[in-house]
Amino acid sequence: MVALTVERLVRAGLDPEPLLQQAALPVEPPLKAVRESDRQVAFLSAAAEALHDVALGFHVARDYDLRRLGLFFYLLASSETAGEALACFERFVPAEDPSLRGSCRLSDVALTVAVDTGGASEQARKTLSEFWLVTLLRLVRSLVAPETMPIGASLSRPALDPTAESEMETEFRVEIAFGAPEDKIDFEPQLADVRLASFDPYLHAYLVEHFERVVAENGGDTSSLRARVIKAMTPRLPHGTVTTEAIAKDLGMSTRTLSRRLSEEDKTFSRILDELRADLALHYIKVRTLPISEISWLLGYREPSAIVVAFRRWTGMSPTEWRRMHLAKPTHLAKPTHFAKAPQ
Structure with missing residues (x-):
């Protein structure tokens, strides 16, 4: 994005060199080789201000x-x-x-x-x-x-x-x-x-091997802990097995380590679980044929009243009220999604 932003500055008649120097980034290409993320974000912030964008x-x-x-x-x-x-x-x-x-x-x-x-x-x-x-x-x-x-x-x-x-x-x-x-x-x-028309198994295998080497050289694990926790929580929700102990085991760490590392990211286990439930609830509620009781089960609640309490906290209204209001709203931006057919 740094190289693209430099081009945008030039098109706007602005000299990118002072902003690059201010962020301690090299003025000459190849800019895409730069890996100092702190310097990149400093440059992008300065460029956005300079462009008033x-x-x-x-x-x-x-x-x-x-x-x-x-x-x-x-x-x-x-x-x-x-x-x-x-x-x-x-x-x-x-x-x-x-x-x-x-x-x-x-x-x-x-x-x-x-x-x-x-x-x-x-x-x-x-x-x-x-x-x-x-x-x-x-x-x-x-x-x-x-x-x-x-x-x-x-x-x-x-x-x-x-x-x-x-x-x-x-x-x-x-x-x-x-x-x-x-x-x-x-x-x-x-x-x-959906199968991709551009599928190339030989090229893909080569590139996966290449990027695996790059990841290994950069220290291995690449996903944020919050993202990994959400991914582990999602399939467990309907079974009611989302616990700190279970997720820590899925991620190969102790519960104490999980809590400490989440704290380092300024996150908590309960907040991540609540945000995931809220996100899924707003998807499920749009499905007219899905009963509220089943949504409650899918979210891992075993008491039907729990989803009503949670929904009021998330949206200020009950699931039934939210569904009625949402389905009555005009959806000028919403259209059916179309996918390419998979090759036969």
């Missing part, structure tokens, strides 16, 4: 040639299915951008891809999250079908500029939830099984 990440991501992602693009494109491509995004995106962590998880209601920019400043986090969410959406559309649409999208930062927010919703073709717990895109779950 509150949606720099979105604008930069909207129109660049995706092949500029280099081998990372071909790693995803050579995957057998869309689900495999997004799993590769989760595993290997830090090799492309050290400031980023990815998460891909599949539930009964959605295939969710999330990004986490860690300890970056608020401005840089907003810029990077927007850039990668738009890039993800464009990647899915280029690999599956241009008309593919998400069923939901959210950004952790608040809505700031009506014009920018409108542009983003037009691009995503779905209403975006601002001020959310997570930066993510939700697709219909069947997207995971």
Whole structure:
């Protein structure tokens, strides 16, 4: 994104050299070889201010040639299915951008891809999250079908500029939830099984081996602990087995270590569980034929009244009231999602 932002500054008639020097980044190419994430986010923050662009990440991501992602693009494109491509995004995106962590998880209601920019400043986090969410959406559309649409999208930062927010919703073709717990895109779950026309098993095996080496050289594990906890929690929810002990065991650590490491990320186990339940609940409630009692079970509640209490805390209304209000609202941005048919 640094190289793309430099080009945007030049097109705007601004000299990028002072901003690069201020961030201690090299002025000469290849900028994409730079791996000092703190320096990158400092430059991106300064560039957004210089351009007076509150949606720099979105604008930069909207129109660049995706092949500029280099081998990372071909790693995803050579995957057998869309689900495999997004799993590769989760595993290997830090090799492309050290400031980023990815998460891909599949539930009964959605295939969710999330990004986490860690300890970056608020401005840089907003810029990077927007850039990668738009890039993800464009990647899915280029690999599956241009008309593919998400069923939901959210950004952790608040809505700031009506014009920018409108542009983003037009691009995503779905209403975006601002001020959310997570930066993510939700697709219909069947997207995971769509076969990619660009599937190349030989190229894919070579690129996976290449990126595995890069990950090993950079210290191994690439996903944020919060993302790993959510991924472990999701299949356990309907069975009511989401406990600190069970998740710690799934992640290969003690409960004490899990709690300590979550605290280091300024997270708690109970808050992550509550945010996951709230997120899934808002998906489940949109399914008219799904009884509230079954939603309660899917979320791991064993007392039917528990979901009513939780829903009032999340939304200020009961599940029935929220469903009635939501289904009555006009959905000018919501359209059926279309996927490319798998090759026979």
